[in-house]
Amino acid sequence: MKILVLLSFALIFFPFNVATEDEHSDMHDLMAHLLTPASEAIWESSGYVITEEGEFSLEPTNEEEWERVLYGAKVITESAYLLNIPSRSKNRKEWVLFAGLLEEVGEKAFEAAENKDVESLFEIGAELYQVCVSCHQIYMTD
Ligand code: HEC
Numbered sequence: 001m002k003i004l005v006l007l008s009f010a011l012i013f014f015p016f017n018v019a020t021e022d023e024h025s026d027m028h029d030l031m032a033h034l035l036t037p038a039s040e041a042i043w044e045s046s047g048y049v050i051t052e053e054g055e056f057s058l059e060p061t062n063e064e065e066w067e068r069v070l071y072g073a074k075v076i077t078e079s080a081y082l083l084n085i086p087s088r089s090k091n092r093k094e095w096v097l098f099a100g101l102l103e104e105v106g107e108k109a110f111e112a113a114e115n116k117d118v119e120s121l122f123e124i125g126a127e128l129y130q131v132c133v134s135c136h137q138i139y140m141t142d
Helices: 009-013 026-043 063-083 093-114 118-139
Strands: 003-007 048-051 054-057
Touching: 026 063, 026 118, 063 093, 093 118
Parallel strands: none
Antiparallel strands: 003 048, 048 054
């Protein structure tokens, strides 16, 4: 089956480059093993895949799949606190701001998942992506 169009943040934009496994750092581990899987739970649960056979929604189809979105959303919200512990935030103004945005977006995603609102979830997925990219533009060196 030939895939023609993908309208999914997970499939279009991801992955951010993940360093090789031996390059461990505190931030690497938090990003690669906590924030990334949490975000994928959202990005992989909204949008469409359009193929020659037709259009397929990535929308969750059962409680277990919705539960994964709720879990991801909650992890994203709570990760704001983890990013803002002083040894990580170093009191940097924009850092704290971006972490705050993650908290907000996570809460919105949680609400959308509770309401099984896939359209909102797709928009929130785009917002989430913007927050990741904005912080990386400033703080992700190389
Ligand atoms: C508050 C700032 C900030 C936010 C917000 C942020 N990141 Fe990051 N991210 C970083 C920094 C700093 C690095 C570089 C870490 C390193 O390599 O030491 C990074 C690196 C990464 C990496 C590469 C990890 C590696 O080292 O291989 C991935 C993947 C990643 N982030 C995913 C995400 C995702 C997904 C989001 C949004 C849900 C996100 N990040 C939001 C600061 C942030």
